[in-house]
Amino acid sequence: MNLKQLAKELNLSISTVSKALRDSYEISHATKQLVLAKAKELNYQANPFASNLRKQKSKTIALVVPEIANNFFSQAINGIEAIAQDKGYHVLIYLTHEDAQKEKAIVNILQNGRVDGIIMSLSHQTKDISHLQMLHNQHIPLVFFDRAADNIKVPKITTNDFQSSYDATQLLLQKGCKSIAFLSFSDHISIIQQRMQGFLSAMQTTNNSDYTNWIVPCGIDNSVNYTIIEQLLQQPHRPDGIVASVERLAITAYEVCNQIQIQIPDQVKIIGYTNLQTAFLLQPSLSAITQPAYEMGCEAASILFRLIEQKGVAFIAQETILKSVIIERSSTSTV
């Protein structure tokens, strides 16, 4: 069922029918009624590719994220989809699987006009951002959330990473920790850098040689991380506090403690960035720095749609910073 057939059924021209369906001021009310009724009766729906081609707009956005089997990202996607559905946009999803090459390939494919805009969170290993620069040069609206690229002037939705990490570290210090390890994820992701700076800054407030800070570089390979954390905790002067910069590292730290029989929080206190809904049910319950993932997704989508539709663009901040929430639980309690 296409416009031509529908027009024939109605004994009207294609142009009149098309205009009636789009509620054009050029068409009489009576004709509109007739056309709408017939379209409904025959279940007519415009071919999206023909419309897109003609209008050079697709009402489609792309979402490019490192992974999906991850509470933070799946909650953020939930927010993005909610706004998109509300605004009548379609969402294409692409996973980079934390691979910079895949990310590049995906972004290159998105340069052909398939989408009106893109929401991204970078792969942990993305250094070269020429593919993103090219998007920007082609005036394809782009919004980052969480893992954003520096050196590119597009809106970014992040959280108060320096402050939340600072506060989390202060919490450990207050609870009596003197030797605290920051489990870093990927040190060229800007949000991880900020978390690290927050940690270091809090440690500096102690200004005392009794205190030790550790920066422990971890990655995406869980078994490698396991070994790193195991070695860390088997040292004679092991840390008595841990700040996990991402969820998977908090979980791996729990695993290690379980395995080598180190008691949390007695022997080591742990706090971590996490969006786990079961953090309070862990053994022991996990003190969490929780990002407002859903809200970040909503915000990213709202800003992208404003960019696409050029509405209120003047009022879009370069950076939107939402606040994480710190929830203190047993993993940081005093004995």
Next chain:
Amino acid sequence: MNLKQLAKELNLSISTVSKALRDSYEISHATKQLVLAKAKELNYQANPFASNLRKQKSKTIALVVPEIANNFFSQAINGIEAIAQDKGYHVLIYLTHEDAQKEKAIVNILQNGRVDGIIMSLSHQTKDISHLQMLHNQHIPLVFFDRAADNIKVPKITTNDFQSSYDATQLLLQKGCKSIAFLSFSDHISIIQQRMQGFLSAMQTTNNSDYTNWIVPCGIDNSVNYTIIEQLLQQPHRPDGIVASVERLAITAYEVCNQIQIQIPDQVKIIGYTNLQTAFLLQPSLSAITQPAYEMGCEAASILFRLIEQKGVAFIAQETILKSVIIERSSTSTV
């Protein structure tokens, strides 16, 4: 940059360039080389809407799922996206948020040829499947995973739900449970029915009046579920075993036990369907029936692509049944 411009640069006709880019046998090797080189140099990419319109194919599929902030679904989506990326397909994602009306609206929108095929898992409340029947009538390839509709002849990817529930219930019986509650989710989802049947069938093997079985209807509202489970466990003759038919109910059961101080597994043993990666870190560690979500996603996508491309369609089973794995942990251990 479009074909016309590219052709002009090359002093060739649009048709020759188009055919060269598509590696047509009609074009000489030398010309192909020339065209490819120029296309690369000028970063030419075909307009997807023009191609789609002309070819009446979009290399795009839709994924319609109840929610995404859920381990089972996000793992399944991961599998689907992996296969899609490998085959060069694009994936549109739509969330029904467990709302049958939204599901209907989404599916209606997908009837206009936007996608070559659809992978779905039904909302918990979908009863009327006329919208799905219509897809089928329009010959839009459709594949279900997990929550499938009966009465519609399309491929389904599910797990051995009767058997896994039967086995889980037998495990509780072996561990000494005599009064077992099956926390049901939505009793008109066929996979939940099968899990319930598996439970009942296992209970019947006891064939003894000392044994009690409970079918406890729950829903998607966590706070309602909480109250239901709380009341269940506050009864004088409360159950000593629980089979949770979905992850969220296992978690809510843990919450209730935590709150009203019922000891797991001493006072009540719990086993549940879950894809939680932290099940082994819960207090106590949770005995799990785990579905191979990623593999289900891969399988669903593979079958859909065969349907779309009409390759090996004759060998596609109506139902593909993968096996869940039962992992026994502390929540079902004997005292």
Next chain:
DNA sequence: CTGAAAGCGCTTACAG
């Protein structure tokens, strides 16, 4: 208020 016509950017059957 209605309709004929051009054109979005491709692909492909056909002619040469």
Next chain:
DNA sequence: CTGAAAGCGCTTACAG
């Protein structure tokens, strides 16, 4: 092996 032309199904500037 190359190119002219039709057409996928829309939208819209323009004529009447």
